Structure formats: structure tokens, C-alpha cells
Amino acid sequence: MKIITTIPEMKAVIRGHRSQGRTIGLVPTMGFLHEGHMSLVRAARKKTDVTVVSIFVNPTQFGPEEDFKAYPRDINRDSAMLEKEGVDFVFYPEAGDMYPKGYKTYVEVHDLEDKLCGRSRPGHFRGVCTVVLKLFQIVEPDFAFFGEKDAQQAIILGKMVRDLNLGVQVVALPIVREPEGLAMSSRNTYLSPEERRAALVLAKSLKEAKRLIDHGERRTDVILGKMRAMIGQEPLARIDYVEAVDTEELEPVKELGEGTLIALAVYIGKTRLIDNMIVHLER
């Protein structure tokens, strides 16, 4: 495994592999890897000839009041984990190379970027789209792997790829959870033991939604109401949003259908956590 820190070297390496007809898989991450990331890495290893994992805490996707500086980083631990998985290249660029002085260009997926997480994180998805488009141009992947935990991100990036005619296929893989149900996230490290217990309410509320749906409930006001009430019982939790939307336009739906996205964001203390579920109706 090789760690590459400059854009020209990464481009040159990729050109070499592409000229040999090898397929490239990219797993874009912000590092501080967990089992959720590793599931993406394994999928990339399986599906493509050359696996590139990028590690870059992308400043443009953080708001001024957000946790860019505090975001956990540990390149040595990350590298060791990736080496063990047989990854070929880690792309680990510097912020000043990705966004040199005078940087001006941004990509936006209108409408979708203002909904759900976009409402409380203005500019976040513009930063995500911009850095991912840049990574796609540098690494030229055939397949790029993202986690379904960031459901809105996966939907927006899929739309960006189709709209801009990019030659990459976006693969979204299921949420990986801790044994108690908490969705894996690098931000879980922010939680105190007490907060970590409180954070289980996100997954529990989704489980309650699933129970209601399995019993035939289709009215989203009823389901979301129960979820909100359950989260409301948790003193350390403060709801950002709990919504049921279609996965094309991210517009709220009144009645659940196959493929409806139930998504939520909840502050546990100062830490904002997200979780979600795609509804599959039994037939």
C-alpha cells in the first residue's frame, strides 16, 4: 500500500493503471475509519482492480460554527487498518493543494441540497459535491463507494453524477451499526458514556417506526409523531429533524410507500448525529 499526498502523483499513478485497462474503485472518506468505512473498502476491493481510499477532512463542507478543527484524525491508525485490507493507495492530500489560494469553483445540486441536513448545514452539500467532483477527476474511478448512513449525500452525489455525465458509478452500501444499534460514525467519539447511551434513541426510534410499518401503519404523521415522542423522552436529545421523504426530490410524503426514506438528525448534547432507514414494504 502506498500513501500518496500530491495531486500530480495521484493522477500519474491512475493514468498508469488505466492505460493497463484496470478498473479503479474509490472510497472517499474523512478518515478516523470505522467498520462502516471498512465495509466500503471491502466492496471496492471485491468489485475493482485497484482500490484507492481518500482521506481528507474537507474544509468546504463544514460551516463556520461546525467541528472542522475538532474532527478526529489519526492517519497512522487509518493507514494500518487499510493496509490490512489490501488497499492499493491512500490518497491523503493537503487542504492547501485541494483548495489553493484564490480557489473559486463550486458544484451545487439545487433543491436537494437545501432539504433535511441541508437546512441546518447551509453550504454543506456544496462542499461535499465540490470535493467529490475533484476526487473523481483526480482518481478517475469506475466505481465510488458511499455509506447509506449519509443517505442525502448518496442521493445528491448520484444526481450530480447523472446530471454532469460523469463516467463513474455511485455504489451506496448499508449502514453498519454497533451491537447496541448505534449507527457507526467518526463523530461517535465525541460522546460521553452517558451520551452514548442516550444516542441509542435514534436507532430505537427507527425500530419503532419499523414495528408500526410492519403492523400496517402507512400514515407518516403517525409514525413520525411516535418517533418524535420517543426521542422527546430522552433528556439529552434535541431533535433537528425527523422526516419521511421520497428519494428523488426529498419531498415529505404523507403516506409511506416502497423506498420511502425515513431520516432523522438529533443533537445528543453538542454532537449532531444522523440515522435513517429505507422503507421496504412486505407484500
Place this chain on the structure above:
Amino acid sequence: MKIITTIPEMKAVIRGHRSQGRTIGLVPTMGFLHEGHMSLVRAARKKTDVTVVSIFVNPTQFGPEEDFKAYPRDINRDSAMLEKEGVDFVFYPEAGDMYPKGYKTYVEVHDLEDKLCGRSRPGHFRGVCTVVLKLFQIVEPDFAFFGEKDAQQAIILGKMVRDLNLGVQVVALPIVREPEGLAMSSRNTYLSPEERRAALVLAKSLKEAKRLIDHGERRTDVILGKMRAMIGQEPLARIDYVEAVDTEELEPVKELGEGTLIALAVYIGKTRLIDNMIVHLER
């Protein structure tokens, strides 16, 4: 020469040529070709193995009050001209394929897009950047050729390419002029004979600027003042802007230097025309 009208076919053809190691040249146009375009085509032919000319009147770069519908089109005449030059492929997509229902993704080069032409054409450069990025993804050119008549466009696209790490080199080629000095433009067809005579004032004012510079004048307020006065003498002309800016930030400069851009936009009747000159100081 083959005319290709669908995105998947264009992509497939390009993949074939790229896998053979051939270099690709792209000349993006809105059609109704003139000698300015043909100079780009000849440069592409000379510099690359496979030349693709795109013809697409891009709706997203026209404002609601602008001339999208009236813009001149003649695919048969254009094809004949390109065939004669030995072009390999004409890419001639439909608007509904480039921007399908529900299209949402746009690329912007902030700051630069609001200046000069951007002030009177809000959204114009967003449309240009978006369509050119799409064409770059579809055609995967090694080199793309643009005219210096659209100086701001060439500067913005160069910036987009660098910022987004695109694997294409932007080549900008000199303005081609009619014998009387009028810069070639598809929009010149809008002009009545009387207006066409009046339109010469753009090039004449640049010539006057050059004369002053050759005589040692460096103060832009003096030079631009003379240009404005000269254009003001022409009853059919109405100034949109006359400016002297640096080519990095497009910010007005008080004193001319090597490489300063003197650019102007002038309405002749209802037709908005542009012209410009890059200052080269004698040593």
C-alpha cells in the same frame, strides 16, 4: 465525418479512441460557424489525433430576456464547413438529453462570474461552466479550444479547469476579424447594414486605445474615457461597459500593465456585441 446526436454514442466512440491512445481535441460551439470558429477547428486538427466539434445552443447560458430562440442555427451549413476541414465528429445533442426533466446540477466560478459581462448577464457563466463541464465529461478531451473574443469565458473556464483538477488543457486563440475590423460573431447576423457600420466603433475604440498606449499612456481612466467618448459619438451605440482589468481576478486596474485586458460590451440597436484586447507593452 460523423454527426453524433446521443450522449451514450459519443461516450462510446471516445472510449474507443482513447483506448487506442489517441489524443482528443474538442471545439465547443453554439453553431452558425464563422472564421473565428474555423481557426479553432484548424488548431484542434493540428494539435490532436481526433477532433470533435460540439454544436449546442445551450439554453442555461441565456437569460429569460435574451436571444435563445432567435439565436441563428444552420446545422447543414455548419456540417458542410466542418467536413471540409477534416473534422472527425460533430457532437450535436438535444437540449432534452443534455438537461433532462429534473436537472439540478450547476457549476459556478465565484467572483469572476459577476464581473464584466456577468453583471448584465446574471447566470450566464454558470450556464457556460455547466455545459462545458458536461461536454468535458462526455468527450474527455486532452485539449479544448476557445476564442479570445469571449475573454472572460476563457479566463473563467481556465480557472474552472484548474480548480476542479480537470484533465484537459484550455487553449485560447486570437480574435478573428472582418476586413473592416468587426470581431466575428454569430450575432453579427442580427445587424442591419446601418448597424453593421455603427458596430465598427467597438474595434475602432480599441484601436484608439492601442494608439494611446503606443504613445506611452498608461492611465486607464484616460484611455477608457477616450474609448467611451468615441463610442458616445455613435448614435446607434449604447455602452454596457468599457473596462480595463487584470486577467486573474478581473478587477479594474488604474494603471495599464503587461497583460491587462481592455474589454467592452456595446449595444448596437438591440444587439449586444463584445470585443477586447490584451495589452502588450513594448520594451
